[in-house]
Amino acid sequence: MAKLMNTRAPTLLCADIGGSHMRIARVTPDLNLVERRQIATPGHDLTLFVDAFSQMVHQSPVGIEAIHLSLAGLQDPETAECNAANIPCISGIALAPLLSQKLGMTVRIANDADCFALAEARAGAGMGHDNVFGIILGTGVGGGLVQNGRLIVGRQGLTGEWGHGPLLRRGDRDYPYLACGCGQSGCLDTIGGARGLEKFHFWRCEEVRSSREIMTGWLSGEPSCQRTMEGYIDLLSDALAIMINVTGASCVPAGGGLSTVDDLIEALDRAVRKKCLCKTATPIIVKAKLGNDAGLIGASYL
Template sequence: MITCFDIGGSAIKCAVATADGRIGELQRVPTPVHDFAAFTAAMGALIAAGGPSRGVAISIAGVIDPLDGRIKCANIPCIDGRTLAADLGAALGLPVWIINDADSFALAEAQAGAGRGHATVFGLILGTGVGGGLVIGGRLIGGPGGFAGEWGHGPVAASFAGTPPQAIPRFPCGCGQSGCLDTVGGARGLERLHLALHGQLLDSRQTVAAWEAGDAAAEHTIACFVDLLRGPLAMLINTLGASILPVGGGLANSAPLIARLDQAVRAAILRKTAAPIIVPGQSGAEPGLIGAAWLGQEKLETAHA
C-alpha cells in the first residue's frame, strides 16, 4: 500500500491507496506551517495509523525545481526552500514522491475522472488563480514538479475584451510580470475585472451568482472574462491536441460558466466538434489524494520494472 497526502496551508489530508489507485478512509489534521519537526511528526503519525506503507506520495500547492528538488511553497513556511522529498524521506524512512496539486488534479482526471478514455488530457484549474497539468497516454508530462502546464503565466492577456471592446488593465502578477492570464483568469481575476469594469468589489461567487440571475453588470464581466480566456485556451488545445479539459477549482462549481467557456473555446479551435471539451472535473471530492495515489503507483512500478 501507498500512503497518500494532500497538503495545504490549513490541513494535511491522508489516506491509504491500493494498487488500483483507490483511496481508503480520509484522515485530516491541522498543518503545522511553521515547525518542520511538528510537520514531519504529524505525517509520521498518520502513516503509522494507516499500517505498513511502501512509500509516501504527496500532492501539494507549490512548484519543485527540477534541478535541485527544492520546493517553493509560500503558504507553508517550514517547508519553503527545502529539498522536501529528500528531507521527508530521511525523516520518515520511506521513499517520498511529490506532485504539484494542479498536476495531481490532471492525473486524477485522466485516470478516474472526465479524462478516462482520452489520450491527451489537460487538467485546467480555475481556482484562486489559474493552472494546469498535462497527461498523455496516462503519463504526466514534464514531471511532477509543477512548472509544466502553467498556462497562466507570461504577459499575454489581451488589452481589450468583450463586445464592444473594453480596455482591460495590465494587472501586476505575483510572478513579477504584468498582464499574465493568472491576473484575470481565476477567482481573484474575476474580482479584479468586475472592480475595474464597474467600480464594485464583489466576491467571485457573488459575481457568478449575479450573472446566473441575469444581472447586466455581471454579464458584462463574465463576457470579458470568457473573451480573455477563449483565445489562449484555443491555442492550448490546438497546440497539444487535447480532447478534454476537465476543470477544477472554485469556478468549476458553476456549470453554466464552464459551459459558456467551453462553447466560446470550441468556436475558436481548428477541430470542430459538438461534444464538450471543457467540462467540470469528475474525479471526486479528493483529486489531490487520487492523483498522488496514481503517481505513487507509477513510481513503484517503474522501480520494480
Template sequence: MIVCFDIGGTAIKGAIATSAQDIRPLPRQPTPLHDFSAFVATMRAVIDQAPEQPSCVALSIAGIIDPDSRRAVVANVPCIHGRLLQDDLETALGLPVKIANDADSFVLAEAGIGAGRGHRVVFGVILGTGVGGGLVIDGKLINSEGGFAGEWGHGPVAATQAGNPPADLPRFRCGCGLDGCIDAVCSARGMEKLHAHLHGKMLTSEEIIADWQRQDPDAARTIDVYVDILAGPLALVANVTGATIMPVGGGLSNSLELLEAIDHAVRARILRKFARPLVVKAECQIEPGLIGAAILGLGG
C-alpha cells in the same frame, strides 16, 4: 499499498491506498508550519496506521518542485519551503517518496478516474483563487520530475481589448510579478477586478455569476469580456498539447453555465473541431489531491 498525503497550510490529509478506487482516508492532522521534525512526525504517525509497510509515500503539495534545484517552493508551509523535500523525506521516513503539486494531482485524478478517462491527452484547468493547470499524456504526468508545465495562467498574454464590442483593459498586475497574466484577470479575484474596471463597483465573483444568470446587463458584459480574454489562451493550450478533454476544477467551475460559455468560445478558436464539449466540469470533487497522489504513488 501506499500511503498518500494532501499537504495544505492548515491540515495534512492522509490515506491508505491500494488503487485509485480504494483510498481510505485517515483523520486529518494540523500542519506543523515551522518545525520540520514535527512535520515528519505527523506524517510518520499517519504511516504507522497502515496495516503493513507501504511501498512508497506520495504527496500532493500546494507548491512546486523546482526542476533545476530540486528544492520545494511551498510558501504556505515554511518548514518544507526551500528543502530538497524528496531527499529529506526519504531519509527521515525510510521510504521512497513521490511528490506532485496540487494542480498536477488534480489532473492525475481526472485522467485516472474522472472526466479524462479514456483520453490520451488530458489538460486539467484550475479556475479559482488562481488560474493553473496540469498535463497528463498516456496516463503519465508531464511534470514527473517537478516543474512548471501546465502553468498557463502565467505569462503576459492577457488581451488589452476583449468582448463585443471590445472593451479597453489594463494589464493587471499578477502576484507572480508580471503584468497581464491570465491569472490576474481570470481568477475569481481577477473577475472581480474586471467587473470593477468595467462598471465601477465591487462584487464577489459569486455575485457576478449569479447576476449574469439573472440576465443583469452589467454582469453579462463582464462575463462576455471575461470569456473572451480566457478563451484564446486556453484554445492555444489545446492546440499545443493536443488535449481532447479539459476538466475544470476550482471555485468558478461550480457554474455549469460559465463552463458551457467557455467551452463554446474555446471550441470556436481551436484547429481540431469537436462535436462534443471539450471544457467540462471535473468529476473528482471530493479529495482530488489524495486521489492524484494515490495514482502518482501507485504508478501514475
C-alpha cells in the same frame, strides 16, 4: 473503457498537502480512500511540519512502503526543492528526500494541479483520452498536462502553468493590467481565478462583488455581471484555445471553486470550440469528476 486500477495502492499512502490542512489516506485498488486523517499544516516550522506529517504516517495500520504527496506548490524535478507560497517552511527544501530519510520509505511529490490532472486523466472526466489538460479555476488558475497517462512535469515542474506569462497589455481598454504573483504583469492569473474575477469586475463595473455574486448576477441577467462575464469568458477561452492547439488535448477537465458553475463550463466550452483549430461537436472543456479527492487519487498514480 475499463477503470484503470492502481495495483500499488494496498501498500501506498497518499497525502494532499495544502496551506491550511494536510490530508492523508490509503487508496484501495478500486480507488476508495480509506483510513483518512486530516490535521492543520504547520506552515512556518520545518521540524513541526516533518513531525506532524510523520505522526500521521505512523498511525497507518498496514505496512506502508511508499507515500505520494500532492502539494500546493512546485517541486523542481532535478533538485527536489519545493516552492510553496502558502507553506513557507518547506520552500527551498528538498522535501521528498528529507521525508524519505525520516520515514524509511519512498516519497514522491507532485504539484496539486498536476495530481488533479493525472487523476482526471486516469480515472475521471478524461478517461479514454490520450491528451488531457486539466485546469483549476480556483482562487487562481492552475493546470497540468497528461499525455498517454503520463504526467508531463517539465523543467522546474512548470508544465501546465497556463495562468502565467504576460497576455494583457498596459493601456488595454477591455482588461486591467495588473501585477501578478509571479513577478510579471498582465498574466491571465491576475483575472482568471475567483480573486481575479472580483478585481476584473471592480475594474469594469466599479462594484465590489464576490465571485459567487458575480456568477449569480450573470445567471440572473444583471447587466454589470454580464459585461464582466462576457470579457472573462472571452479571455479564458482565448488562452484555452491556444493551450488546446499547442498540446492537442482532446479533453480539458475543469476543477476548483468556479468550475462548480455548470453554465460557466458550458459557456467556456462553446467559446473554446469556436476558437481552437480542431473542430469537434464533442465538448472539450468538461466538469471534473473526482471532486476534492482528485489530489489524493492523482498522487496514487505518481
